[in-house]
Amino acid sequence: MGTDLHSRRQRNHGRKLKKVLFIGFLAGLVCGLLLGALAFIIGNAWKEKRNEAENATKKNKEVSRQASFHGNAATVGLNTDTYPSKKDDWRLALVNESHPLDEGWKPELAEVVKDRYVDARILDAAAKMLEDAAGAGMSLYVCSAYRDYEKQREIFNSSMADRLSQGYGPLDAYEETKKSVAFPGTSEHATGLALDITSAKYVELNEKQADTEEAKWLAANSWKYGFVLRYPPEKADVTGIIYEPWHYRYVGQEAAKEMTEKNLTLEEYVEL
Ligand SMILES: [Zn+2]
The missing domain is CATH 3.30.1380.10 (Muramoyl-pentapeptide Carboxypeptidase; domain 2)
Structure with missing residues (x-):
């Protein structure tokens, strides 16, 4: 009988352990999913930011490419x-x-x-x-x-600098300057x-x-x-x-x- 009681206690203990393990497993699963979702959201936000930064860099490169084209084409x-x-x-x-x-x-x-x-x-x-x-x-x-080319570059750059200091963005400063000062080489x-x-x-x-x-x-x-x-x-x-x-x-x-x-x-x- 003593043994019966003992084995029942053991079974009870075993069931409790299984329950704890199961709850633990569920909690782990939920936490994992939540963390996964969080990581996904953060990751996406970061990716968006990075794309924005990449686009801005591309735009800047385009501006300097346009600017250097005229000087080197001929x-x-x-x-x-x-x-x-x-x-x-x-x-x-x-x-x-x-x-x-x-x-x-x-x-x-x-x-x-x-x-x-x-x-x-x-x-x-x-x-x-x-x-x-x-x-x-x-x-x-x-x-x-x-x-000479150098003199023209000086004149162009100083006019560009004036516009930039007036608060023009680089592209606008370039376009505005070009209306009154020939780009070096042109x-x-x-x-x-x-x-x-x-x-x-x-x-x-x-x-x-x-x-x-x-x-x-x-x-x-x-x-x-x-x-x-x-x-x-x-x-x-x-x-x-x-x-x-x-x-x-x-x-x-x-x-x-x-x-x-x-x-x-x-x-x-x-x-x-
Ligand atoms: Zn002239």
């Missing part, structure tokens, strides 16, 4: 390959946002007025134009001529074929420059010397540059005459 001197009919004519070299100049391009230079240099091949034409203007009573000031001044000329009495680079006697003289006579007003007011959508009544570009006498008569920009002329 690898051979004056890029006129798109226009086979005029490609051998250095006077018609097209340099703009979609036709950048090679970073290493450096023309042979000649000083046209004190501290202002042009491509040596246009020295005589530029000097004659300035001389004849002076003879006609004009008082001209050449505020800029040849500018400025005609790097060819040595362009001159910025103002009245010596009014040296501001704005539209009022067009009202000066000097600007009017240049607009009427520059073609005789092979120069054209490169960025006319009504052609900003063609040239991509706002009206610049001071910016003159050498294209040669024949082209300058035809462009002036037909009211064509260089972009339009080289496509003929």
Whole structure:
């Protein structure tokens, strides 16, 4: 009997143990599921954050890729390959946002007025134009001529920095700067074929420059010397540059005459 009691107690004990084990197992299972769910939620949230960060990095990379593209696209001197009919004519070299100049391009230079240099091949034409203007009573000031890649980069970067400090985001600062300053490699001044000329009495680079006697003289006579007003007011959508009544570009006498008569920009002329 004693043994019976003992074995019953043992059985009871065994059942209790099984119950405890089962409850333990259930608790473990529930805890495991809860932890699993928690880990899943946290994991997803983290993944989302990481994707966001990755997208932001991608966007930034895109901006810097766009920025560096223009500087590196052209690898051979004056890029006129798109226009086979005029490609051998250095006077018609097209340099703009979609036709950048090679970073290493450096023309042979000649000083046209004190501290202002042009491509040596246009020295005589530029000097004659300035001389004849002076003879006609004009008082001209050449505020800029040849500018190398490095100088253009300095100007661009300092304008970019101004916008950034005004609170523009990097992409907006870049887009805004590009409207008024040519990206390094896309400025005609790097060819040595362009001159910025103002009245010596009014040296501001704005539209009022067009009202000066000097600007009017240049607009009427520059073609005789092979120069054209490169960025006319009504052609900003063609040239991509706002009206610049001071910016003159050498294209040669024949082209300058035809462009002036037909009211064509260089972009339009080289496509003929
Ligand atoms: Zn200019």
